[in-house]
Amino acid sequence: MPTRQPTTTLEDQPVPVRAKLAAAWTSFMFLYAYVDILNFFTPGVIKDLLNGKVFEFNLSQTFSTTALTLVSIPILMIVLSMTLPARANRTTNLIVATLYLPVTAFNALGESWLFFYGLGIALELTLLALILRYAWTWPRTTPSATSQNRETVRAQQQA
Numbered sequence: 001m002p003t004r005q006p007t008t009t010l011e012d013q014p015v016p017v018r019a020k021l022a023a024a025w026t027s028f029m030f031l032y033a034y035v036d037i038l039n040f041f042t043p044g045v046i047k048d049l050l051n052g053k054v055f056e057f058n059l060s061q062t063f064s065t066t067a068l069t070l071v072s073i074p075i076l077m078i079v080l081s082m083t084l085p086a087r088a089n090r091t092t093n094l095i096v097a098t099l100y101l102p103v104t105a106f107n108a109l110g111e112s113w114l115f116f117y118g119l120g121i122a123l124e125l126t127l128l129a130l131i132l133r134y135a136w137t138w139p140r141t142t143p144s145a146t147s148q149n150r151e152t153v154r155a156q157q158q159a
Contacts, residue, residue, distance in 0.1 A: 017138050018081055018082050019082070020130075020134045021077075021081035021082075021089070021131060021135065022078050022079075022081040022082045024127050024134065025074055025075075025077040025131065028074055028127045028128065028131075029075055029078070031124050031127070032074065034120075035107075035116075035124075039116075042112075042116075070103065073096060074096070074100065080092060081093060089135075089138075090135045093131055093132075094132060094135045097131040097132045098132065100128055101125065104121055104128065105121065105125070107120075108121050
């Protein structure tokens with residue numbers, strides 16, 4: 001009779017807030033890009049583009065610069081979420097995610113493919129809500145614990 005191996009539990013390590021934020025912004029950017037890319041398969045979109053129109057806007061340098069800015073900010077948030085100091089990181093994520101809520105909702109205006117855009121926007125809004133939650137609930141340390149940790153590190157370095 002074969003001996004049965006004991007089952008082991010996988011270690012579930014906590015994910016740092018910075019990594020959660022960067023992952024959420026990365027996912028947001030994939031959705032943001034793929035909704036726009038898949039939109040090219042919507043009947044009439046290519047014809048409108050060739051005629052110099054996107055939605056109700058004329059294609060121009062101003063339009064393209066604005067679009068690039070709207071895409072660049074969340075892209076930069078991936079890097080900033082991993083590199084900014086905690087307080088600035090939290091504040092920046094709260095502000096940018098809050099500002100992108102109406103930007104994301106705006107994309108539903110005038111669209112005829114409501115299921116397609118509805119799903120994309122719902123997923124983007126869910127990711128923005130996660131970003132807001134992660135930033136809002138960023139773990140805090142008490143000042144005494146922080147100074148106590150610094151003193152411990154200093155003592156260890158001197159030893």
